[in-house]
Amino acid sequence: MRSWLKANRRWREARMFVRAMASASHPILAQVIPIRRCNLACTYCNEFDKHSPPVPTEEMLKRIDKLGELGTSIITFSGGEPTLHPDLDDLIRRVRERDAIATVITNGYLLTPERIRRLNAAGLDYLQISIDNVQPDDVSKKSLKVLDRKLEWLAEHADFDVTINSVLGTGIRQPEDAYQIAARARELGFHSTLGILHDGSGQLEPLSPSHTSVYERILGLGSGLFSFAHHDGFQRNIVRALPNTWHCPAGGRFLYVCEDGLVHYCSQQRGYPGIPLADYTREDLIREGAKPKGCAPFCTISCVHQTAMLDSFRTQPRETLAGILARRKERDPSWNVPLSVRALDWMFLRDSHVRDAFGAIVLRMFGARRNPSKPNTS
Secondary structure, X not given: OHHHHHHHHHHHHHHHHHHHHHOOOOOOEEEEOOOOEOOOOOOOOOOOEOOOOOOXXXXXXXXXXXXXXXXXXEEEEOOOOHHHOXXXXXXXXXXXXXXXXEEEEEOOOOOOHHHXXXXXXXXXXXXXXXXXXXXXXXXXXXXXXXXXXXXXXXXXXXXXXXXXXXXXXXXXXXXXXXXXXXXXXXXXXXXXXXEEOEOOOOEEOOOOHHHHHHXXXXXXXXXXXXXXXXXXXXXXXXXXXXXXXOOOOEXXXXXXXXXXXXXXXXXXXXXXXXXXXXXXXXXXXXXHHHOOOOOHHHEXXXXXXXXXXXXXXXXXHHHHHHHHHHHHHHHOOOOOOOHHHHHHHHHHHHOHHHHHHHHHHHHHHHOOOOOOOOOOOO
């Protein structure tokens, strides 16, 4: 059963990628807040309160439907703590009914075997937990000591994919903890990612030498070729406090929808554009996605980087792939390009006639339609 669900998920991921390559006028990822309240109070976090009620379920369903009308590929529930919403399972089901990929970002505290089985039944695709330390402290209670039993339950019961995010940066007192957390995630068969803590506006806080050393060790654990966390250029520059040159697609390819139903660029740039989701149009998507963002060079919001990287594949496929392969080769000179990647290179990147032929086949296979419009990449 798990194997079939994973295969189905990979098929839908491939369809998401094909749609992103064919069209620039729909959101790839929307992060939605069903409740601002959280059961924890991590001192570095500015995305929660201790009192807000859940967004009414009917209103949340309307927002999901609106995102579906806009063609959103991935809908992520965040917070606050989304598992505090009493009808989260119904929200996940509606996302799947709208033919989108359903994701939850949680602190993991409320997970039990029974709760995990309910998430399975709802059709959840991905769950992410960010673990900040090995032992709880006054900065964060999201510790491996507290959550390890929850991780074991996930390994035993979850039909969805699980990602464990460890963190480095200001506020993390024991950087070695990040390596231990990442290693434990791999041991349990989970994906692992690494986040760099940002300041209150989503901007870069440079890593100290000890944190940078741990980052390199985590990188050595290995990951898939197209892992956003380790193999794009963004994070390497972030670690070294260097600016990234890129176009931020927030407001277009990436949407952040707060508990009040307003669209913002991201969790750290709330207030812009501040348009109600109910009124958001394709014209809004194109206009806001094309706007330059002054915060982009030192941004650490990885989920926005991910959507930008997909657009890079769409607009500059050969250059983007070449950069990924070069960085992989730099890390491991003995590494050879997989046959599957060589085949993709030949089918889609080398010869325009071959690309057009295979492209038409793939679009037909996944039911996607080509949109010739191109986003502003200045």
